[in-house]
Amino acid sequence: MSKKRVVSATINGNTTEFLCEPRQTLLEVLRNVLNMTGTKEGCTNGNCGSCTVLLNGRPVTSCLVLAVEADGASVRTIEGVACGSHLDPVQQCFLEGAALQCGICTPGFIMQTEALLEQNGHPTEADVRFHLAGNLCRCTGYDKIVRSVLAAAEFKRGEATT
Amino acid sequence: MATGEKRKYKVIGTRPLRHDGVDKLTGRAQYGADIRLTGMLHGVVLRSPHAHAKIKSIDTSAAAALPGVRAICTSADFPDQVGRIVELGEGAVNMRHLSANVMAHDKALYKGHAVAAVAADSIHIAEEAAKLIKIDYEPLPPVMEVLGAMRDDAPLLNDDVRMTEMGTVKPETKPSNVAAKFLFTKGDVTAGFAKADIIIEREFRTATVHQGYIEPHNATVLWNADGKVTVWMSTQGTFTARQQTAELVGIAVSDVKVVPMEIGGGFGGKISVYLPPVAAILSRKSGKPVQIQMERAAVFEATGPTPGSFMRVKVGATRDGKIVAGEAWIAFEAGAFPGSPIAPGCMCVFSCYDIPDARVEGYDVCVNKPRSNAYRAPGSTQVAFAMETVVDEICEKLGVDAAEFRIKNGAKEGTRRVDGPVYHRIGMIETVEAIRDSEHYQSKLTGPNRGRGIATGFWFNAGLKSAVVATVNLDGTVSLIEGSTDIGGSRTGIAMQLAETLGIAAEAVKPQVADTDSIGYTDVTGGSRVTFATGIAAVEAAKEIQKQMVERAALLWEVDSASVKYEDGKVIGPAEKSFSFAELAAKIHEVGGAVIGHGTSSSAEQGGAFGTHCVDVEVDPDTGKVQILRYTIAQDAGTAIHPSYVEGQMQGGVVQGIGWALNEEYFYDDKGVMRNATFLDYRIPTCYDVPMIETIIVEVPDPAHPYGVRGVGEVPICPPPAAIANAIHAAVGVRMRDLPMSPPKVCAAVMQKK
Numbered sequence: 036m037s038k039k040r041v042v043s044a045t046i047n048g049n050t051t052e053f054l055c056e057p058r059q060t061l062l063e064v065l066r067n068v069l070n071m072t073g074t075k076e077g078c079t080n081g082n083c084g085s086c087t088v089l090l091n092g093r094p095v096t097s098c099l100v101l102a103v104e105a106d107g108a109s110v111r112t113i114e115g116v117a118c119g120s121h122l123d124p125v126q127q128c129f130l131e132g133a134a135l136q137c138g139i140c141t142p143g144f145i146m147q148t149e150a151l152l153e154q155n156g157h158p159t160e161a162d163v164r165f166h167l168a169g170n171l172c173r174c175t176g177y178d179k180i181v182r183s184v185l186a187a188a189e190f191k192r193g194e195a196t197t
Numbered sequence: 198m199a200t201g202e203k204r205k206y207k208v209i210g211t212r213p214l215r216h217d218g219v220d221k222l223t224g225r226a227q228y229g230a231d232i233r234l235t236g237m238l239h240g241v242v243l244r245s246p247h248a249h250a251k252i253k254s255i256d257t258s259a260a261a262a263l264p265g266v267r268a269i270c271t272s273a274d275f276p277d278q279v280g281r282i283v284e285l286g287e288g289a290v291n292m293r294h295l296s297a298n299v300m301a302h303d304k305a306l307y308k309g310h311a312v313a314a315v316a317a318d319s320i321h322i323a324e325e326a327a328k329l330i331k332i333d334y335e336p337l338p339p340v341m342e343v344l345g346a347m348r349d350d351a352p353l354l355n356d357d358v359r360m361t362e363m364g365t366v367k368p369e370t371k372p373s374n375v376a377a378k379f380l381f382t383k384g385d386v387t388a389g390f391a392k393a394d395i396i397i398e399r400e401f402r403t404a405t406v407h408q409g410y411i412e413p414h415n416a417t418v419l420w421n422a423d424g425k426v427t428v429w430m431s432t433q434g435t436f437t438a439r440q441q442t443a444e445l446v447g448i449a450v451s452d453v454k455v456v457p458m459e460i461g462g463g464f465g466g467k468i469s470v471y472l473p474p475v476a477a478i479l480s481r482k483s484g485k486p487v488q489i490q491m492e493r494a495a496v497f498e499a500t501g502p503t504p505g506s507f508m509r510v511k512v513g514a515t516r517d518g519k520i521v522a523g524e525a526w527i528a529f530e531a532g533a534f535p536g537s538p539i540a541p542g543c544m545c546v547f548s549c550y551d552i553p554d555a556r557v558e559g560y561d562v563c564v565n566k567p568r569s570n571a572y573r574a575p576g577s578t579q580v581a582f583a584m585e586t587v588v589d590e591i592c593e594k595l596g597v598d599a600a601e602f603r604i605k606n607g608a609k610e611g612t613r614r615v616d617g618p619v620y621h622r623i624g625m626i627e628t629v630e631a632i633r634d635s636e637h638y639q640s641k642l643t644g645p646n647r648g649r650g651i652a653t654g655f656w657f658n659a660g661l662k663s664a665v666v667a668t669v670n671l672d673g674t675v676s677l678i679e680g681s682t683d684i685g686g687s688r689t690g691i692a693m694q695l696a697e698t699l700g701i702a703a704e705a706v707k708p709q710v711a712d713t714d715s716i717g718y719t720d721v722t723g724g725s726r727v728t729f730a731t732g733i734a735a736v737e738a739a740k741e742i743q744k745q746m747v748e749r750a751a752l753l754w755e756v757d758s759a760s761v762k763y764e765d766g767k768v769i770g771p772a773e774k775s776f777s778f779a780e781l782a783a784k785i786h787e788v789g790g791a792v793i794g795h796g797t798s799s800s801a802e803q804g805g806a807f808g809t810h811c812v813d814v815e816v817d818p819d820t821g822k823v824q825i826l827r828y829t830i831a832q833d834a835g836t837a838i839h840p841s842y843v844e845g846q847m848q849g850g851v852v853q854g855i856g857w858a859l860n861e862e863y864f865y866d867d868k869g870v871m872r873n874a875t876f877l878d879y880r881i882p883t884c885y886d887v888p889m890i891e892t893i894i895v896e897v898p899d900p901a902h903p904y905g906v907r908g909v910g911e912v913p914i915c916p917p918p919a920a921i922a923n924a925i926h927a928a929v930g931v932r933m934r935d936l937p938m939s940p941p942k943v944c945a946a947v948m949q950k951k
C-alpha cells in the first residue's frame with residue numbers, strides 16, 4: 036500500500052480536501068471516502084455509465100478516473116444538480132416523464148444529460164440517443180428517458196427566452 | 198380500450214408523480230451498496246477459475262497473516278444441509294445445492310463458483326488476501342451444452358442428482374445430469390396430427406442470457422453478540438432472503454432481520470441469495486459488520502442466467518387455418534444445480550392457442566454454467582420463440598394473415614391448457630386485434646430488405662402472499678407500510694389502490710417498504726404479482742379503515758354507526774351530517790386511538806396475461822445486422838393503475854427481448870470459461886440501438902382483483918425474439934432458429950440462401 040495523498044478539488048462548488056491512495060478511483064473516493072453515494076457503481080470498468088460525473092464540465096465515468104487526477108479540478112455529481120429544494124429541469128422532466136424504474140442508472144443519465152444540454156440546446160432524438168449511448172438502462176427500454184431529455188431541452192429553451 | 202377515454206376511477210388510471218421519485222433523482226435514495234456502518238469491513242469472494250474441478254485442499258494461512266484481514270471463510274464454516282428440501286416461496290429448493298452454490302463444497306461446478314471469502318479493513322486488502330489463498334484444484338472436463346450433458350457418457354456434475362419424473366424419483370435411477378422430466382398431454386396427439394393438412398416441425402436453440410440488472414448483488418450483514426443477524430441488501434423478497442440466509446447459516450428464521458434497501462433491478466435474478474450467508478459468517482467470525490458487493494464479472498459468471506435451450510416444436514393445421522395438434526420436446530440448461538424453469542416452459546409453449554390435441558415433454562439438465570434463475574416470465578420467451586416462428590411458417594405456407602390466424606386459433610375463456618388448467622377471462626385475442634387494427638400493422642412497409650413480423654406471448658402471473666398496514670394520520674394522510682420491495686414504482690401503484698378505495702388523493706398516501714420484523718409475510722416482488730396481490734391487500738386495509746372511520750364518526754355525532762356510511766371519500770351520517778376524510782382524520786383522537794387498517798392477500802389467483810407485438814426490421818444483407826425500425830406492443834393489463842409505469846414495464850420488457858433476440862449470449866471457450874463477462878462484450882441494448890417503443894394498453898379486467906388488475910411485468914419479454922425472427926424472414930426470406938440472431942448468423946443464413 037503506498038502512502039495516501041492529499042487531494043484538493045471543488046466538488047459541487049465546495050472546496051474539498053480528501054486523503055486517498057493513488058490506486059483509488061474517483062468513484063471509490065466519492066462513495067467510500069466522502070460518503071457521496073448518489074453516484075452509482077454498476078461495473079467499475081467504464082461500460083455502464085452509472086458512475087458518470089462532470090469533471091471540469093465534461094462527462095466522465097468516475098470509475099475510470101483516479102481520484103488523484105481530480106486534484107485542482109471541479110467535479111459535479113448528482114448531489115449538486117438540484118438547487119436547494121428545487122429540482123433541476125432535467126430532474127423534473129425525468130420525474131414527470133416516468134423516466135426511471137429502479138433508478139440505479141438515473142444519476143448517470145442525469146449527469147450525461149446535463150452535459151448534453153450544456154453543449155446542444157436543440158438536440159434531436161438521434162442526438163439524444165447518440166449522446167446517451169454510453170449509459171445503460173435495463174429497466175425502461177429508454178423510451179421515456181429519451182422523451183424526458185427532449186422535454187428538458189424544450190423546457191430550458193423556454194426558460195432562456197423568458 | 199386505451200386508458201383515459203372514460204374515467205371509471207378517480208385515482209386509478211391517472212399518472213401521479215412517484216413517491217420515491219425525488220430521492221432517486223437526487224442521489225439520496227439508499228441502495229444496497231450505499232449503507233455505511235461503523236466499523237464496517239469489506240468482503241471479497243474468491244471464485245473458481247475452472248468450469249469443473251475437484252477442490253482438493255484450501256490453504257488460507259498466508260491470507261490470514263496479511264495485516265488488516267479480519268476473517269476468512271470456506272464451505273467448512275457452513276452447516277451441513279444433507280439435501281433437505283425447503284419451500285422458499287417461489288418453489289422448493291434443495292438446501293444442499295443452495296448451500297453448495299453459495300460456497301462450493303468439494304467441487305467447483307462453474308467458472309466463477311465461490312470457493313472462499315475474506316473480510317478486511319479495506320476492499321483492497323481483502324482483494325490482496327484473496328489472491329493469497331491457495332487452492333489445489335483437480336480440473337475435470339466440463340459439459341457446456343444441454344444435449345451433450347444428457348448423454349450417458351457426459352461428465353457428471355452432481356452425484357446426488359437423479360432424474361425425477363413429474364416430481365417423483367424412481368428408486369433404480371442412477372445419478373445423472375438430467376434432473377427432471379416433465380410430460381403434459383391433452384387429447385390424442387397422433388389422432389390430432391392425422392387431421393392436419395400441413396405439419397411443420399422445426400428445431401430451435403437459444404443461448405444462455407443474463408437478466409443484466411445494472412446494480413450488482415450486495416449484502417451488508419451484522420452478526421450481533423446476541424446471536425441476532427441483520428442483513429441490509431437489495432432483494433426482490435426480504436422474507437425469502439431471510440429464510441435462505443437463516444437456513445444456510447443454521448439459525449432460526451426469527452433471528453434474522455432483512456432490511457430492504459432500494460434495489461437496482463432484479464428481473465428474477467435477485468431472489469436467490471449469494472452474499473448474505475457469506476457476509477454473515479464473516480461477520481460472526483470478525484465480530485464486525487461486513488459489506489460485500491459483487492464485481493460485474495462475477496454477476497455474469499456466478500448469478501443470473503436464464504437457461505440456454507434446445508427445442509423441437511411440431512404443429513399441424515388444416516387447410517382452412519385451424520391448428521389441430523401440437524407436440525414439443527424441450528430441454529433447458531439448469532446450470533450447475535437442478536431448477537431451470539422447464540415446467541413453466543412446457544406449460545407456456547402452446548399456451549396462446551386453443552389446441553385440441555397436444556403433447557409436451559421437457560427436461561431439466563445440469564451443465565457447467567451458473568445455476569439458472571428466474572428471468573422475466575421464466576421459460577416462456579424460449580418456447581415463444583419456437584412456437585411463434587412455427588406459427589408464422591404455417592401462416593406463410595397457408596397464405597393467411599398472421600393476425601387473423603392467431604385470432605382464429607387464440608386461447609380464450611374456457612380453453613384448457615396442455616398442463617390442465619382452464620382459462621378464466623383472458624385477453625389474448627383482444628391483444629391480437631389491437632395489433633391488427635393498429636396504425637402500425639395497417640401501414641405499408643416499403644424498401645429493400647425490410648420486413649414486418651408479429652408474435653404473441655403468455656405469462657401466468659402469480660398471486661401468492663402479501664401484507665400491508667395502513668395508519669391514518671391526523672392531517673388526513675395515510676401511512677402505508679408494505680412488504681413488497683419496490684423495483685419499478687410499485688409503491689405508487691399500491692398507494693393508488695389504497696387512495697382509490699378511500700377516495701383520497703394518491704399524494705395523500707405515504708408508502709414505505711418495511712423490514713421483515715415490521716410487516717407480515719410477503720412473497721417476492723416477481724411473477725408480476727405485486728400490483729395485483731399487494732394491491733388486494735391494500736384495498737382490504739382501506740376497507741378496514743373505512744369501517745373504523747364510520748365508527749369514529751358515529752361516536753362524534755353520537756349516532757348509531759349503522760346510520761353512517763362511507764362514500765366517495767366522505768363519511769356521511771344522518772341529517773346531512775358529513776365529514777371529508779381529512780376533517781374526520783383530524784378528530785379521530787377525540788374518540789379513540791390510532792385508526793389502523795390491515796390487509797393480506799393469499800389465495801387470489803390471476804387469470805394470466807398476454808401480449809402481441811409487431812416489429813419492422815431492416816436487415817443489412819452484407820453484414821447481417823438487424824435494425825429495429827418500428828416496434829408496437831399491445832398487452833392486456835386488466836386495468837392499468839398507473840399507465841406510465843405500465844407502459845414502462847412494456848417498453849423495458851420489449852427492449853430486453855430485443856437484446857435476447859439480437860445480441861445477448863454467454864460466450865464460452867472450450868474450457869468452459871465465459872469470454873464476455875463485461876457489459877462491453879455482453880452487449881445489452883443501448884438507447885442508440887432501439888427506436889421509441891409504441892404501446893397499446895388493452896384492458897380486459899381480471900375478475901380476481903377488485904379493480905381488475907393484471908400483472909404486466911413479465912409477458913412483454915416473451916414475443917420479441919419470435920416477432921423479430923418473423924420480420925427477418927419477411928425482409929430477406931431466411932428463417933432464423935438460433936438465438937441470438939447476431940450479425941454473423943444472419944449474414945451466413947443470407948449467404949446460404951443466395
Ligand code: FES
Nearest residue numbers: 077079081084098
Ligand atoms: S461503474 Fe463506471 S461505467 Fe459502470
Ligand code: FES
Nearest residue numbers: 136137172173174
Ligand atoms: S431504471 Fe433501472 S436501470 Fe435504468
